Amino acid sequence: MIRVLLVDDLQLVRAGLRMLCESAADLIVVGEAEDGRAAVRLADRLLPDVVLMDLRMPGMDGIAATERILASRPTTRVVALTTFDDDDHLYPALAAGACGFLVKDTSPGELLDGVRKAAAGDSPFSQDVLRRLVTHAIRSRHPSTTPRPTPEPKLTTREREVLALVGEGLSNAEVADRLHLGLTTVKTHIANLMTKTGCPNRVRLAVLAVQSGITPT
Known part of the structure; x- marks a missing residue:
């Protein structure tokens, strides 16, 4: 059974995520948090396998909460829930240790599959989010200071x-x-x-x- 902690400042969103997760026989929602501080406390107490983490929240946001949770429990898998206009948060969340990113309007099946992948050690990404991350990384590199990377010649x-x-x-x-x-x-x-x-x-x-x-x- 995969233990899931839901983190979002909107009660309606948490309720929807709970209903979805509890519709799967292999998932159990062990708690809900309305902000980052509550998420850190509950993660220490409830020991979830996967945390579905909103990034934009008042007080302690999802990036800081991710960093705090993984500092004390590095085996916890944090999947960031993002929106289409949330690009500024993606790289900081990745740097904080998020293992994957799913858009909030992803299909129910993809979200459940993402939780399972995270619990299994994989890195779930909505393909659109990954493309945006890659595009952002490429555009942010200054050609005069960062050489164009080339693949290791010994790749099979x-x-x-x-x-x-x-x-x-x-x-x-x-x-x-x-x-x-x-x-x-x-x-x-x-x-x-x-x-x-x-x-x-x-x-x-x-x-x-x-x-x-x-x-x-």
């Missing part, structure tokens, strides 16, 4: 295939399905890619794939 053919699909926003499970690989094998390729390229997270890998022109064949 399979690693390039995996990298291309990460750049398309696919999850580990989707990459495994597309390439007919085991999930553990894909996770190993992702870890090797991060080591070889120096990319600390999935978003940076996606940026590398796009900037280097590595696309699925």
Whole structure:
């Protein structure tokens, strides 16, 4: 059973998320928080597996709450819930340790699947959000100070295939399905890619794939 903590300053949003999560047999909502401070307290007390975290909240926002929660419980998986006009919060939330980003108007099935992916150690991203993160990263790089990254020349053919699909926003499970690989094998390729390229997270890998022109064949 996946233990979920809901964090949003709007009661109606929390109620909708609770109904959705409780409709799944493998999820249980262990608590709700209306702001970041309450989220930190409840995360310490209730020990959720996954936190669905709103980013914009009065008082302590979702970015600060994410950082505080992961400082004390680094195995907790925090999935940021974002809106289409929330780009300024995406990179700070990633830096704080959020493992994934889902838009608030995502389909019920995608949200539930995102919770499951996060609990399994994957990084759920709405594809639109990942594209925006990649675009923002590319545009923010100053050409005179930041060289255009190139893929590690020792990447294997399979690693390039995996990298291309990460750049398309696919999850580990989707990459495994597309390439007919085991999930553990894909996770190993992702870890090797991060080591070889120096990319600390999935978003940076996606940026590398796009900037280097590595696309699925």
